[in-house]
Amino acid sequence: MNLDPTSTQVAQFRDLIVERLGLQFDETKLGNLARVLALHAGGDSAAFIARLAAAPAPCEALHRLAVDLTVTETYFYRNIEQIRAFAEVALPACWQAREGLPVRVLSAGCASGEEPYTLAITAREAGPLGAGSVEIRAVDANPAMLAKAARARYSAWSLREVSPAMRARWFSGEGELYALNDSVRRSVRFDQRNLAQDDDELWAPGSYDIVFCRNVLMYFSPAQAQAAVARIAGALAPGGYLFMGHAETLRGLSHDFHLCHTHATFYYRRKLYAGQAPLPADFNQPPWNGVQTRPVLFDDPAWVDVIARAAQRIDTLAVAAPRAGAMPSAPAQADLHHALTCLHNEQFEQSLALIDKLPQQHADDPDVLLLKAISLSQSGALATAQNVCHQLLARDELNAGAQYVLALCHEEGGDSGAALAHYRSAAYLDPGFALARLHIGLLERRMGDAEAARRDLAQALILLQHEEASRLLLFGGGFPRSALVGLCRAELAALGAAP
Ligand SMILES: C[S@@+](CC[C@H](N)C(=O)[O-])C[C@H]1O[C@@H](n2cnc3c(N)ncnc32)[C@H](O)[C@@H]1O
Structure with missing residues (x-):
């Protein structure tokens, strides 16, 4: 009997774990996976893998594996901005929509309970309607975490973001630990459930008004994350809210949501x-108008006066037309290619004329719309460029490029506040978007927020060194990578940060 699993067995085990729990392990984690396999297999990895493969989806062996394979880091009031948005936007909107019925909240991947208990406390603190106005359900695949959630005893470290006043209101000391108020504890229903599996009861259509699924899908394979988001979308009431981790986006995963x-x-x-009536146009506007920051105007013109010269991606579209069903005819390809060349040569009118000549089905392609928005903004037609961006967002709401071009237009127009908001959207939707991060840092510096500027410029510097050449060409305002890196370093040096 061989105690150490072979590399083939570890690979089989990895595939089974992706299939059963959704969790994806890259090459650097294979050593850990082999240790877990050896521990659970009790000396016969082949037999263990065969038993696991033959077992029904929820089975004891899988539950035990979840204990050792999941990342369970969590704490009360994690990402407090989202908790505020929950209290001040999502809850009031859902209370209104539910017309007196309790708002149904799901914490999916709740770990040891800090997240759903935070939501329960927040609802009590925020709500004029009392404890019965919200029903909170919390699920996780890891039984050890659920047992800890049921005990509701937490360390000071778990409460590190909880103010002393809140601590006094909702917890009582028990030796080294803090015991959560009993009525809050009882208000959350915990269940062992697997987000990577179909489950008619958990995902019944329209079951929830608000779902928190934070810092869970980042550990899933893309296919499993996409399937989990589709389940959440089906189970959320129309107009319901989804909160993901601050480093997680739905870009590439779903078209069922507004940002x-x-x-x-x-x-x-x-x-x-x-077939449903649309959401009100201002659904994304905060209801607390008084605290919105006003745009700040600067004498210094925006750094960016042009956006793009060329796009390898659009070039590819022009030459190879990779999208199924959108194969441009030979003349359309030639026109697109020509439009790109005109953009290269800063002949914006010619470029726009060629794009406008394209047959409708290609003119509506998101890449072509982006090329058009870039050409328009470069030619100074900011309002039309913004219209095209909105057209593009209507087709692909999570398009980071459209957010970026909108930001450039606002920056050109002197509205730094709006520009910053759109750059942040672009950087959130595409965390690797170096130029969006660079602009955020530059604007923050101009707005006097040196600490934030240092942080964002330092991140931009790292991203710029890895950014795809095609995206630098498209969005880099004609500047080569070396110039952008140099600009970033100079800005950091001016802020007293050693790049
Ligand atoms: C990092 S914690 C996140 C906790 C909390 N949502 C937060 O953001 O603080 C991830 C949790 O997801 C759970 N999880 C991972 N895969 C899961 C699955 N397939 N089904 C249900 N829960 C899962 C883990 O057990 C773990 O408790």
Whole structure:
């Protein structure tokens, strides 16, 4: 009997774990996976893998594996901006929509309970309607975490973001630990459930008004994350809210949601089902007008006066037309290619004329719309460029490029506040978007927020060194990578930060 699993067995085990729990392990984690396999297999990895593969989806062995394979870091009031958005936007909107019925909240991947208990406390603190106005359900695949959640005893470290006053209101000391108030504890229903599996009861259509699924899908394979988001979308009432982790986006995962941006954070709102009355136009506007920052105007013109010269991606579209069903005819390809060349040569009118000549089905392609928006903004037609961006966002609401071009237009127009909001949307939707991060840092510096500027410029510097050449060409305002890196370093040096 061989105690150490072979590399083939570890690979089989990895595939089974992606299939059963959604969790994806890259090459650097294989050593850990091999240790877990050896521990659970008790000396016969082949037999263990065969038993696991043959077992029904929820089985004891899988539950035990979840204890050792999941990342369970959490704490009360994690990402407090989202908790504020929950209290000040999502809850009031849902209370109104539910017309007196309790608002139904799901914490999916709740770990040891800090997240759903935070929501329960927040609802009590925020709500004029009392404890019965919210029903909170919390699920996780890890039984050890659920047992800890049921005990509701927490360390000071778990409460590190909780103010002393809140601590006094909702917890009582028990030796080294803090015991959560009993009525809050009882108000959350915990269940062992697997987000990577179909589950008719958990995902019954329209079951929830607000779902928190934070810092869970980042550990899933893309396919499993996409499937989990589709389940959440089906189970959310139309107009309901989804909160993900601050480093997680739905870009590339779903088209079922609108992006919301308030309280310096991002979250999503479930689109309406076909045939329903639309959401009010201002659904994404904060209801607390008084505290919105006013745009700041600067004498110094915006750094960016042009955006793009060329796009390898659009070039590819022009030459190879990779999108199924959108294969441009030979003349359309030639026109697109020509339009790109004109953009290269700063002949914006010619470029726009060529794009406008394209047959309708290609003219509506998101990449072509982006090329058009860039050409328009470069030619100074800012209002039309913004219209095209909105057209593009109507087709692909999570398009980071459209957010970026909108930001440039606002910056050109002197509205730094709006520009910053759109740059932040672009950087959130695409965390690797170096130029969006660079602009955020530059604007923050001009607005006098040196600490934030240092942080964002330092991040931009790292991202710029890895940014795809095609995106630098498209969005880099004609500046090569070396110039952008140099600018970033100079700005950091001026801020007293050693780049
Ligand atoms: C990092 S914690 C996040 C906790 C909390 N949502 C937060 O943001 O603070 C991730 C949790 O997701 C759970 N999880 C991972 N895969 C899961 C699955 N397939 N089904 C249900 N829960 C899962 C883990 O057990 C873990 O408790």
